[in-house]
Amino acid sequence: MLVHTDYLWFNTKKRQEFIRITDDVAAIVNASGVQEGLALVSAMHITSGVYVNDWEEGLIHDFQTWLEKLAPSGLAYRHHQTGEDNADAHLKRTIMGHQVMLPITSGALDLGPWEQVFYAEFDGQRKKRVIVKVMGLGARG
């Protein structure tokens, strides 16, 4: 069995930004040599998420509008008494999820026709990380 670990780094220009990472993850899976297994893709910071959905700008806009409605910024969150101003980012990333498990079949991500992996930044403009941990059988077991 093989286990392979890599990290993706982000430092977004805007506070909130959704970035497609399917190809980055696929490259790590390829480098791992795993033919049959699973890849964990997980945000290592608690104000960003990782999710699977459509690569369509309109829908990405809908997600962001919807999250602002469900978890508004600018409220008098108790978390802000610590000096923070990003409680909404913690809530928004909880809705979207912070990690996905991706199946690997015959050496490639086994995704449906429209499945794309995204990094969702809700409190950016600083360095943040995503771990990609690949585990499974290689060509020689």
Added chain:
Amino acid sequence: MLVHTDYLWFNTKKRQEFIRITDDVAAIVNASGVQEGLALVSAMHITSGVYVNDWEEGLIHDFQTWLEKLAPSGLAYRHHQTGEDNADAHLKRTIMGHQVMLPITSGALDLGPWEQVFYAEFDGQRKKRVIVKVMGLGARG
């Protein structure tokens, strides 16, 4: 180590439908020969989900009513400018989650007394798939 892959197909009569799949997943786990490990159950389409919760019709109705309140259909979503009409389905499946990892102990799903696995269709009436990927130790390692 063993890795076993199978797929469940759905083509629901109604646009929205929740279907219990615990037994289907258990049968795949059984066929895999895995005694100790994990099973990923993940929707391969981006308007459906997979979740674990109660097998009780009243609660299923509550979930559906609640999702319609949190992510209403029929709004002027930007995604609909592409010709689609299912933005709410993308949002609803995000709330429910689109995948679960199920533990396998002594050759069987290691679930709590009320845990049941469901497929949640939010834009059905067409063929869609769920991947089940089982990984772990078999009787001979």
Added chain:
Amino acid sequence: MLVHTDYLWFNTKKRQEFIRITDDVAAIVNASGVQEGLALVSAMHITSGVYVNDWEEGLIHDFQTWLEKLAPSGLAYRHHQTGEDNADAHLKRTIMGHQVMLPITSGALDLGPWEQVFYAEFDGQRKKRVIVKVMGLGARG
């Protein structure tokens, strides 16, 4: 490859309570002998969750207030016609998620600087369980 299974038990004093379990999970990972792999941490009851976020009392309060707004208790849920009174707990745990996968690198949980694992109880005051299933390579493979 190693697979190691353990369970954490909870019996909260209050109906709703969030409990940090990072150290408990880390101890199980340590006992497993796994050096490179993954740990599933999953609630085995359907009115509690497991999530990763900040260990800050203000934010925990914000989460609980927010969940009460998104999924209020005391409504006329159809689930309550069965005699239950906890439909909101099923919904709240769905927002928070009921499981996480934690990466293990060099024998330890590979978490970001602020990542903490929590058990989220929404219908407590009775015995409930979380499964921790660790899988991966040990020092000897």
